[in-house]
Structure formats: structure tokens, C-alpha cells
Amino acid sequence: VDDAPWWTKAVVYQIYPRSFADSDGDGIGDLRGILGRLDHLVELGVDVVWLSPVYASPQDDNGYDISDYQDVDPVFGTLDDLDELIGALHAHGMRLVMDLVVNHTSDEHPWFVDSRSSKGSDRRDWYWWRPPRAGMQPGQPGAEPTNWGSFFSGSAWELDEESQEYYLHLFSRKQPDLNWENPQVREAVYAMMRWWLDRGVDGFRMDVINLVSKEVPLRDGLVHGGLWGDGSAFYTCGPRIHEFLAEMHREVFADHPERLLAVGEMPGVTIEDARLFTDPARAEVDMVFQFEHVGLDHGPGGKFDTRPLRLTDLKTSFGRWQAGLADAGWNSLYWDNHDQPRVVSRFGDDGRYRRESATMLATVLHLHRGTPYVYQGEELGMTNAHFTRFEDYQDIESLRHISEARARGHSSDDELLEGLARMSRDNARTPVQWDASPHAGFTTGTPWLPVDANFLTVNAEAERADPRSVFHHHRRLIALRHEDPVVALGDFTMLLPDDEHVYAFTRRLGDESLLVLGNFTGEERPFDVADAWAFDDGSALVLGNYDDAGSPSTLRPWEARVYRRP
Ligand code: ISL
DSSP states (O other): OTTSOGGGGOOEEEEOGGGTOOSSSSSSOOHHHHHTTHHHHHHHTOSEEEEOOOEEOOOTTTTSSOSEEEEEOTTTOOHHHHHHHHHHHHHTTOEEEEEEOOSBOOTTSHHHHHHHHOTTOTTGGGBOEEOOSTTOOTTSTTOSSSOBBOTTSSBSEEEETTTTEEEEOSSOTTSOBBOTTSHHHHHHHHHHHHHHHHHTOOEEEETTGGGSOOOSSOOOOBOOSSSSBBOHHHHTTOTTHHHHHHHHIIIIITTSTTTOEEEEEOTTOOHHHHHHHHOGGGOSOSEEEOOSGGGTTEETTEEEEEOOOOHHHHHHHHHHHHHHTSSSSOBEEOSOOTTSOOHHHHTSOSSTTHHHHHHHHHHHHHTSSSEEEEETTGGGTOOOOOOOSGGGOOOHHHHHHHHHHHHTTOSOHHHHHHHHHHHOGGGGTSOOOOSSSGGGGSOSSOOSSOOOGGGGTSSHHHHHHOTTSHHHHHHHHHHHHHHOHHHHHOEEEEEOTTOSSEEEEEEEETTEEEEEEEEOSSSOEEOOOTTTOOTTSSOEEEEESSSSOOOTTEEOTTOEEEEEEO
16 A cells, blocks of 8 residues: 555546636636636645646647647747746646647647658658549548548548648648657657656646557448448557657656556556556556547447436446456546537536536546546536537537538538537536636636536635535545545445436445445436445445435435444
């Protein structure tokens, strides 16, 4: 227990700087805005801040398209501001983890500008350049080198008029993929990472890092029914991915691994691979973000075609990940981030039971074994955006989805809007609601994305003033993890796997046990865990989201409880 890594009992808070706090009235959040709100993080008690990208960027994908890895975009401030933020967080005992986006750069990054300049450029091979498909003319439909679709709709290939060759972009055409087969690319990335560590940052959240190894030669993927093929089998945890991450660890982290945090964002990662990535003996990364649980409500038509969550599916998924990484490796735990809809709207009730469901969801998540992540506003019970017009959407994924659906002759605008309202990434990106003043205290100007109308009641000031609030509940969950080793390190056992309403599990470390219960519905639900837990055996309620203990056999709407024994 004593020699467990520090991050087993840490909680990470994600800041999406564009939407956090604006200090200069341009309607876009910035670093000085964050500096002005540190009290909020200190009171919450989080240990680490993960900062979404603030690097120089044309902002095609809100900073996930980087044109200079070693500078701050003027929209967010300066390198001096960032140094000040690092210092201020450290002074409060918090760490700062930077986003690391190295599967791709911006097409305006000097590396790509150089690579594109001619077929003979020294950096030509830093990206994935390919001629048209054999026997076809550049630009002809179907002439793309492979049939792969991009994550943001359309082909994953863009024709460069000048050289008449295509370059690969798994995301937008302004995000060309770096060629990690080239050792110069890897060395340049590692040098940049070392530069940041020398500046004082405490680690990296590595954007889509499991996509950097592509199987060569590149070839067509299966067509599942859409316009484009699915290339994911050739680039998800590709042939050299473990080699690359072990190399990165040696080159970047080896001098001070115990201080740092390395977390890999890994869409499509399997449990087997996640074990390998996070097994400390292999020295690759400390933990990964997996996507299974946030795909359970995707329908056959993809993420915008939603279906209701079945609680038993969630239990099966979390249960497998808890078991799979029990004796080696480590889980990241999250509901929300800047790419996901708000969990209180998605799996809870953002109306009548907003407080109850947000606190229940947080309780269930934080009591699993792994490191919990809180995304800005989640601790306030912020909801989806409630946009009803196409014009409100700004996210590139949503905009590309709208235009592709229209080009295909989609069924109805209402249906399209419905899918967006449920799943658009903009749901997570509306400005943080600080108080009941104009624009929720986010900015004195015009916010880049509309503030939700519910800010008059859902805001940080109101939450901090109410001891029962979502905010204070998060504060208590974080404190519990800090104080109680069973929360960080206890074994996990799922209970009631077939129950569609009540989520239940135990944690155990030595003589101490916890029982965690959560009602995933707005009705009273009976439960029976007598096989696993005796309530009369010195068991005490340590945390709940109702004012009194309630009945030992029924949960009230969206109720959560944590019991401890002995
Ligand atoms: O949100 C998604 C699409 O529905 C995910 O597939 C997402 O694109 C994927 O998790 C990768 O996300 C990361 O890389 C993207 C960036 O747009 C996301 O914001 C980032 O979190 C490209 O850099």
C-alpha cells in the first residue's frame, strides 16, 4: 500500500481552456482566466490538472491541430502565463499534465509545410504521402490510396494539387498524420516532450496515441455499409505501438518516472492491450483511456444514432475492465471529457433529479478501482447544451456530420438535430457556469459558444453555497479517496450483475470493506445484497446523496450510498 504510485489515490481535473474562464473579454477562455479560478480547484481538492491544448494552432479542431508545439496560442495567452500557471499549481500541491497531440500536426506546422513543399523535401517522409490508386487519375472519385474514412466524415486522404499526391489525415484535412515509422519524427517528438518536462510540467495525456503505428503497406479496410472503408484494423494498436511507447518511455520519462504521469488516450483499445500498455514492468504508460462504456449507447448508425443504455451492459463492461486490470495495469475512470456529452444528461436525469443523478453517477465512478477524471463543469452537474438550431453548433465533427448527412439526403432535420443534441461534442464545450451574472461570469464579452440558459440555477457560486450540491459531493468523494486506501487500492467485486436498475459492488483491502450502491432510475428500487454484505455487522454509511440513511432494502430515486466495514 505504501509503495503504490501517487496517482492511485489522485483525482485529475480536465480543463478545456477555451470554455473555462475568459480574462480578457474576447469570449474565449484563456490561461489568465484559469489563474483567476484556482480557488475552485483548491477547494475541490483535485491533485492534477490536465490542460487540453493551448499550443499555437489554427484552431480547426479547437487546438488539437498544432502548428507549434513549443509556443502558446495568443488566443490563450503566452508562455509566461503558462509558466505562471505551472508555478501556481505547484504552489498549491497540484500537478500539471499537458495534452500531447502527436498522431498528427496542423497542416500549417512548419514540418508539414516543408514536407508538402516538394516530393524531394527532406521531410517528405515525415507524413504519409501516397500516389493515386494504380491506374487512376489524381482527384478522380475512388482514386484515394486506400478507402479509409476519416473520424470526421469523408475520406482520410486529401489530394495535394501541387505534387498530385495524397496525404493521410485520420481526423480533419488540416490534421495530417505524422509518419512514426520515420525515426527522425519520433526523435523530434521526444525532444519536444523533454523540453516541456524541463519547463516543469508533470506529464502528458497522449491524444489518440494508440493510432500512431500504421500497418504498412497501407491497404483497404472493410466497408460496413457507409461510403468509406474502415481502416481501423490497420492503425488501432498497430504492429509497432508497444515498441514506440516503450521507446518514448526510455527517451522521455526514464529519468524521473515516479514524479510524472503518462496517460494514453486509446480509442478501440482492448483489455488485453491495455494490460500490456499499463503493466508497470513494461514501462510504457501509467494508464489508458478506453472507450467501451461511452460506446454502449451508440446505435447501428454510429454515435449520432443513439439507443438507451442498458445498465447490465455497463456492468458487464466496467466489470471486465476492473477484472482485466486487477493484478497488473491500471484503469482511468471517466464519464465526461470534451468529446462526450454530459453524463447527467446522458445516463442521469438533468431535470427533476439533476442533483441526485449527478451525485449518484459520480459516486459509482469514483469508487471503482482506477484514477478518476473530472471534466470541468461535471462537478457542478452541468448539463448538455440544449441547442435547437444548426447554427449553434461549432464543433468540426458535428459540422462535418451535418454536411455529410445532408449530402446523403438524410431523413429529416428534426432527426439530425436530435442526434446532435444527444451526442455532439459541443454539449461538453459550453462555457463553465460560474455564477448568475451575465454569461454566467465566464466572460464580459460574447461567449464563443452559447451559455446554457440553466446557468441562473446551475453555477459554481450556487453549488459552493449548498452543502448537498454536486460540487460538495465531488469534494467528499475526492477526500475519501485521499484518506481511505481501500478506495484507491481495494479489490473490486461486482454484485447484482443482472439487475437493470441498481449498480452494486464491494471493494476490499485487508480487513476493510466498502459497499457501493447506485440507483440508475428515477423510481424507488429494492435491492438484496445479503450474500455479500451484512448490514448489522458494524457497517456504517460513510457517504450518500440523501439527507438520511434510508431503508436497508430500498434505494430512492437516483440514490447512492457507500457503506464501510468494520
Ligand atoms: O469524439 C470522438 C468522435 O466521436 C472520438 O472518436 C474522438 O475523435 C477520439 O476520441 C479522439 O479524440 C482526440 O483526438 C481528436 C480530437 O478531435 C479530440 O478532441 C481528442 O480528444 C483529434 O486530435
